[in-house]
Amino acid sequence: MQRLISAVLLCLTTMAAHAGDTRIAVAANFSVPAKRIAEAFERASGHKATLVTGATGKFYAQIVNGAPFEVLLAADDETPAKLEKEGHATGTRFTYAIGRLVLWSASPGLVDIDGAVLKRGTFRHIAVANPRLAPYGQAATETLAALGLAEALRPRFVLGENIAQTHQFVASGNAELGFVALAQVAKDGRIGEGSGWIVPAQLHQPIRQDAVLLARGRDNAAAKAFLEWLKGDDARATIRGFGYDLP
Amino acid sequence: MPLTDADFAAIWLTLKLATLTTALLLVAGTPLAWWLARTAARWKGAVSAVVALPLVLPPTVLGFYLLVAMGPAGPLGRLTQAAGLGTLPFTFAGLVLASCLYSLPFVVQPLQNAFTAIPERLLEAAATLRASPLDTFFHVVVPLARPGFLTAAVLGFAHTVGEFGVVLMIGGNIPEKTRVVSVQIYDHVEALEYAQAHWLAGGMLLFSFVVLLALYTLNPAMRRQT
Structure with missing residues (x-):
């Protein structure tokens, strides 16, 4: 039993020590473009980006309770702002897409x-x-x-x-x-x-979707590189191709 | 108490769903359980396996296939449309059907165990006294299997109250039709209304404990097992 525990611990520590990995929480509406962007990002940078898709509200609760995400691509701009105010995210948020x-x-x-x-x-x-x-x-x-x-x-x-x-x-x-x-x-x-x-954009408030580096991604090079990639031309072309507006 | 009208509507709907499901399952499950307990048919194993499937299947599988099967292009959906009933997802009738499938093993298995435990010679004795099979069933089998019926009813009811994944997938969250307590709790949690979630979730916890406590203390068969 003890040997098993130490084997598990060893696995966990090597996983954590393995540089260039990042786990990204992605709003459900953005799951397909995010996958496309992450593939291009991995090819270009050599980093590895693992995507987890779901509802932004659920991600909020999980992040506040210590979920192991370094980046959040939210479906709104309120959740990243709230996370920032509460100290769960760094002051890096930007609008990566405007939903249609x-x-x-x-x-x-x-x-x-x-x-x-x-x-x-x-x-x-x-x-x-x-x-x-x-x-x-x-x-x-x-x-x-x-x-x-x-x-x-x-x-x-x-x-x-x-x-x-x-x-x-x-x-x-x-x-x-x-x-x-x-x-x-x-x-x-x-x-x-x-x-x-x-639906014409003037019939509703703009769906501004913000991305933010979370507190536990502060020192994660892959997470920061992903956010930079998201602002780049290649990613923006993909985002526009899926019908989003850009700021 | 900080429960809203929507919360009470969800509680009422859940109780209605569980009661109706339990009643239907007792009616349909009794002959099925009797057949499973007495038959020597070769495909008894296959039928038992199908009955037990909801025990091991994730509710997402059941929910997904029900959504597809009951949809306008699915076999069940075509049937209900041909009968002029429209399609079943997002309706209370659809939830009842799904709940019956979902809670089937919880009703059939206790009944089957109770029926299996009845010695064959008692039935033969009744037959020699010229009791018809129906007489025998209602005057010999039912009294002997009463603990089994109690367990089946309580577990079927409680399990339906606790249903979540299937309802989430085929319900569509419609007030007073498909928004049951478990979905309402989920909504509260997702909307970060933790205080309201606590009231409902705590109530659910208490309810489930009391139901099981009653089952284990009142039911002689269960008492022997523990």
């Missing part, structure tokens, strides 16, 4: 120009990310409010826990349509499959 919302359906032809389908109401369920938890859900409810449809459509809401689950509800056809991130359905900057309406 899209009303999307897996069936071609359902969502038409200007989202007129919302007024016709020819659907049973509309999937929205939980506005209490997800910035894209917040933006979706703001959009519906701006269109004057929020109250009328509320009974048909099905709430995804994050934007990934919301996309899953629509992609499986269980909800005829829903508000998802453009990055989830974009191919080369346009909507790939199904039908969609890219």
Whole structure:
């Protein structure tokens, strides 16, 4: 038993000592572009970036409770600011992407120009990310409010826990349509499959997605290099290719 | 108490779901358990394995396949649509069906164990006294298997109350339809409303302990085991 414990300890210490590794918490909407960016980053730098995707709110709770992440790519700008104020992040935050919302359906032809389908109401369920938890859900409810449809459509809401689950509800056809991130359905900057309406940015508050170096990444060269890479031309081209705006 | 109307709605919905699921499972599970306890059929093993699957499958697997199967392109979804019922995800009926699958082994296995423990000669004796099979079942088997029924009902109910992953995946978090207590707790935690999460989570902990305590102290069969 003691030998086992020392073997485990040895493994842990060698893992920690192995330079050039970083663990990055990535908001669900950015998971695909982040993967693409991390691959290019690894090729170019020789560092290794491990991505963990999930809901930003969950990451907040985990980071405050000592989760082993060095970088956070959040879905909003509030969480990184809060982490900074509370001393869990360093003062390095910047906006890496501005999210675009899209009303999307897996069936071609359902969502038409200007989202007129919302007024016709020819659907049973509309999937929205939980506005209490997800910035894209917040933006979706703001959009519906701006269109004057929020109250009328509320009974048909099905709430995804994050934007990934919301996309899953629509992609499986269980909800005829829903508000998802453009990055989830974009191919080369346009909507790939199904039908969609890219919501004009003025219908909701901008979805500013901030990145920040976390307190435990302060001395991690790979983490800092990743953030620099994220600001670079190669990464910006990838981000734009997925339909995000850039500041 | 800092519980909101939404919290109470979630509690009420959870109790409704668990009660209905338990009732349905007792009705459907009894003949299934009886068959499993008495049969010598070769595919008994396969049926037992299917019944026990929810014990080992992660709720994400069950939830994912239910979402796909009950969706508009899935086999169950086509069936319900053809019957004019629409699709089942995001509905209370869908949750009941999912819960029945999810809690199936918790009802069937205690019943099966109770039925297996009844000696064959008692049934034969009843038959020689001209009791019909149904008579025998209700007047010999049911009284003898009462502890098994109690265990099955309590475990089925408690396990459904504790269901989370499947509901999260097929529920869609709709107030008074699919937002059960476990999902409501999750929402509170995610929204960093820890005080409200504590009230509900603490209540859930207390409820589960009391239920199991009652089961272990009141049920003679369980008492012998411990």
